[in-house]
Amino acid sequence: MAKVVAVTGNEAVAEALRQVNPDVSSAYPITPATDIMQRFTSFVSNGKVKTEMILVESEHSAMSGCIGASAAGGRVMTATSSQGLALMWEELFIASGTRLPIVMALVNRALSAPLNIHGDHSDGMGARDCGWIQLWSENAQEAYDNTIQAFRIAEHLDIRLPAMVCLDGFIISHSIERIEYMEDDKVQNFVGEFKNLNPLLDLDHPVSYGPLILPDYYMEYRRAHAEVMSKVPNIVLDVASEFEKISGRKYGLFEAYRLEDAEIGIVILNSAAGTTKDVIDLFREKGIKAGLLKPRLYRPFPYEEIGNALKHLKAVCVLDRADAFGGSYGPLFIDIAASLYPHKNGPVLFNKIYGLGGRDYLPEHAELVLNELAEVAKTGKVKTIKEYIAVRE
Amino acid sequence: MKLKGWKKVTPGAVCTVAGSALEFKTGSWRAFRPRWIEENCIQCLFCWMYCPDMAVNVKDGKMVGFNYDYCKGCGICALECPGKKGKKAIVMEEEGK
CATH class of the missing domain: 3.40.50.920 (Rossmann fold)
Structure with a gap:
């Protein structure tokens, strides 16, 4: 049976991440997303997840760590907000261009200046054309459900793109709502075992990541990226219909x-x-x-x-x-x-x-x-x- | 080498074949070409050591010339070459002259 709880949006996202139990997370705190990773690192410290947690010195490094871990062949996630996302800017394109299925919670917050920590969409909108999938969430339940579905969408073998799950800073991240948690095994069965594509750590099949692509090939890679993007909506609908079967909650585009x-x-x-x-x-x-x-x-x-x-x-x-x-x-x-x-x-x-x-x-x-x-x-x-x-x- | 279309490129530009850089011939980047003057060469192999690519051909422990498929014409070999009695064994000459 699903468990009905009264939790904040951040707490709900952290719970989804605990249930997914990713291989690696690399993160840096920033209001209002801090709470997600603070809760998640407690899960790591208390042995509730088997995730390798990398605490870094900046968001640029956080996303770099995610990129390395994802290329190595792990299921990877992180969370950020506002200036943190802005500092990840160049790495966002590297994650998507390298087709790494990283899942990131983006707790939407205004961008400086003037300095402000509260909810608006300027951070997510600034990153809308960086080649990531973006799912937006009205409330804590949607943030929880989208986080779980994001892994399936991002990791789909026809897609392999990073995905951002957006939720409003403070209004959702820090407000307590009634939501339904699914059972751990249901979530784990739903996301399934992580499937690798050309992992760096497969020593029997050595690969190189990040080559220089000159004018003779760059456009072909961009065209391929555009093609993959065009396949995302159908996969989102497929994943949503499977999700409805286990949760009873219906999602569309x-x-x-x-x-x-x-x-x-x-x-x-x-x-x-x-x-x-x-x-x-x-x-x-x-x-x-x-x-x-x-x-x-x-x-x-x-x-x-x-x-x-x-x-x-x-x-x-x-x-x-x-x-x-x-x-x-x-x-x-x-x-x-x-x-x-x-x-x-x-x-x-x-x-x-x-x-x-x-x-x-x-x-x-x-x-x-x-x-x-x-x-x-x-x-x-x-x-x-x-x-x-x-x-x- | 026939260029592939966008449907055939590997996801994320990952290179799945080891040593594939061999297929990428960079010699066309060259604006200056190194010329080897054998009589001034003392076979110190500085050129082979300093070459940032692998464009100095060595056979049986001796410098025998350049691989112009990959030499980008950086000129490091010519700069490092001690030559013989003040005469360089490698000189850079403008391409097309």
């Missing part, structure tokens, strides 16, 4: 909430989706056909599927918890706009930037957006395509 017959819709990532769904229910009671789309697989972005799920709406507002400076619009907006590009008669789009640096996203903010959506759906006209909400003038 995204969550569509009351979207099928909706006329107006909000697209939003992670924890703020929960608040938004509550407000959508209130609007539905008033007879306003509102719905929500919450991307789960953000990289690779399922453009076709999301475009098809939104094309029938009259107006859509994309809420971004990060800005893409100089890119005119928020990063999620840019992707949603691209997904609707093939649909000439698609919805009118606009963009709100909210919740930066942990600024609260309140029901009244969702109300504000839904009221504007209802107006835009009626008139077909948008006053300002992009604006910040809940900001002082």
Whole structure:
């Protein structure tokens, strides 16, 4: 029987990692992800896992350690946030370009400067094009479930790419929620034994990692990477359907909430989706056909599927918890706009930037957006395509 | 060597065949070519020792010339060559001249 517990998001992710029992972890503490690795290192010290734990001097080294251990032939994981992810930047591309199935929990936090430790998506959005798979999680349960599924997706022999599991800093990482833990053996059977591909430690079949690839081959490797990325959505769905069988919880590429017959819709990532769904229910009671789309697989972005799920709406507002400076619009907006590009008669789009640096996203903010959506759906006209909400003038 | 298409490259650019660097001939990088002047050579083998590649051919313990498939023309051999009575046994000459 599954165990119902009251735990924080970080605690839930650490528990998933204990159950997976990876071969190696290399990590460096950073708020708000520290708690995951602090709990996990306790599991190591107390003999609850057989993981070889490498404590390093920086996140650059943490990811380097993961890369080495993964190339050597181990199941590998780590966790980080914000500046830590930023310091891993060059190694992120090396992990993905070398096709190493490392799993990393990313507890989303704002980037400096100004220095801020609270939840926003600027760290994960900054790393969205680094060749990793990204799964985003609304709450502790999704973070726990995504962590377990991430191992299966990343390690799939047709994929072999690193995967990030994103959850909102503090809002999810440090808040206690009711969640369901699965039994250890169920998780272990689900992730299965780690399968190697060209491990460095296979001395009978020596290999070299990290060769210089010049203009005569570099594009072929990038093209191959793009091809592998295009296979990810189907694997994500396969893994989700297997996961549903053992957990009873259903996952897709995204969550569509009351979207099928909706006329107006909000697209939003992670924890703020929960608040938004509550407000959508209130609007539905008033007879306003509102719905929500919450991307789960953000990289690779399922453009076709999301475009098809939104094309029938009259107006859509994309809420971004990060800005893409100089890119005119928020990063999620840019992707949603691209997904609707093939649909000439698609919805009118606009963009709100909210919740930066942990600024609260309140029901009244969702109300504000839904009221504007209802107006835009009626008139077909948008006053300002992009604006910040809940900001002082 | 026929270049492979993107469907045939190994995942993550991992080299699965040992010694495959032999297939990668770097001689075309060369702008200057070392020329061996045998009468000035004292067979000290400094050139063989200092060569960062393996582009100095040695047979029966003696320097016998260069492997131009791999020599990148760095000139270290010519710099280190003590020669005989002040006359170098290796000189660098511009390619194509």
